[in-house]
Every structure is written in C-alpha cells, then in structure tokens.
Amino acid sequence: MERTFIAIKPDGVQRGLISEIVARFERKGFKLVAIKLVVPSKDFAQKHYHDLKERPFFNGLCDFLSSGPVLAMVWEGEGVIKYGRKLIGATDPQKSEPGTIRGDLAVVVGRNIIHGSDGPETAKDEIKLWFKPEELNTCTINSEKWVYGAN
Ligand code: GTP
Numbered sequence: 001m002e003r004t005f006i007a008i009k010p011d012g013v014q015r016g017l018i019s020e021i022v023a024r025f026e027r028k029g030f031k032l033v034a035i036k037l038v039v040p041s042k043d044f045a046q047k048h049y050h051d052l053k054e055r056p057f058f059n060g061l062c063d064f065l066s067s068g069p070v071l072a073m074v075w076e077g078e079g080v081i082k083y084g085r086k087l088i089g090a091t092d093p094q095k096s097e098p099g100t101i102r103g104d105l106a107v108v109v110g111r112n113i114i115h116g117s118d119g120p121e122t123a124k125d126e127i128k129l130w131f132k133p134e135e136l137n138t139c140t141i142n143s144e145k146w147v148y149g150a151n
C-alpha cells in the first residue's frame with residue numbers, strides 16, 4: 001500500500017496543532033504507520049530540503065525546520081501521497097483553499113505548519129531519511145476492511 005511522509009513543522013507543534021492535523025488524516029481513513037517527535041539538526045534539515053538548495057529562502061527554511069520539535073509521521077493508504085497534498089493545501093497559505101490544513105490554519109508561506117511528500121520517489125526517500133525500517137508499524141488495523149471493503 002502507498003505511503004507518504006508527513007511532518008508537522010516547528011510552528012505547527014508550537015501552536016498546539018498536532019491533534020487537529022493528525023485528526024484530519026485519521027478521520028479520512030488513512031493509517032498511521034510511524035510517528036515521532038524529533039528536533040532535526042540543520043544538516044539533517046538541509047538533507048530533507050536538498051531539492052531547494054538553490055532557492056533564496058533555503059538557509060532560512062533549514063534554520064526554521066531545525067529550530068524546534070517536528071512531528072514526523074508516515075501515513076499509508078490508497079492515493080495517500082496525492083490526497084495528502086490535497087488535505088495540506090497549496091504551499092502559500094494565501095492561496096490554499098479554506099478546508100485545507102494550510103488554508104484553515106496558516107497565513108504565510110514561511111510558516112505553513114506542515115510538510116507532505118510531493119511524489120512516490122520523494123516519499124520513499126523521505127521515509128528512509130526520517131525513519132529506520134523497524135520504526136514502521138506493520139500491524140493490521142481493523143478499520144481497514146471498513147475503509148476499503150472486502151473486494
Ligand atoms: P513542503 O511540503 O514543506 O515541501 O512544501 P511544498 O511542497 O508545498 O513546497 P516546496 O517544496 O516548494 O517548498 C518547501 C517549503 O519551503 C514550503 O513549505 C515553505 O515552507 C518554504 N517556501 C517555499 N517557497 C517559499 C518562499 O517563496 N518563501 C519562503 N520564505 N519560504 C518558501
């Protein structure tokens with residue numbers, strides 16, 4: 001089943017938005033496969049955002065990501081990478097639709113509270129960067145048969 005990496009950035013954690021954000025993924029029917037609170041080093045933040053290293057905001061972005069606890073998660077479900085991005089909303093909260101996480105809960109692009117993998121390759125790389133294989137839960141959750149049906 002498809003998996004994605006989702007992180008609540010330091011602003012989302014400090015603003016007390018963990019339960020609000022986790023609830024949106026959980027209620028949708030996606031399955032939480034891994035979760036931990038970590039303070040990434042700046043070097044680690046640079047690895048996470050390596051695709052953006054030429055952008056003018058890269059240094060500030062990495063300083064920010066490493067400025068406090070981040071809630072790192074892996075979510076699983078059919079279409080979770082793309083739909084997770086839909087739940088999150090556009091990068092700039094001014095352009096995010098109401099009803100999305102950034103649309104409802106954030107105001108500026110530099111403090112947009114959440115990260116989500118943008119495709120299958122990045123999801124795989126980011127899960128590997130943030131989690132050890134043994135940290136990923138392999139239990140079956142009973143609700144799965146109610147979310148997906150038997151056939
Ligand atoms: P992530 O899920 O965090 O990767 O966001 P995204 O995929 O919607 O956007 P992108 O990967 O292009 O940018 C990564 C992060 O860099 C964004 O979430 C913002 O926090 C930050 N960012 C992007 N564009 C800007 C910008 O123009 N200015 C500033 N200050 N930050 C930006």
Ligand code: MG
Binds near residue numbers: 116118
């Ligand atoms: Mg991105």
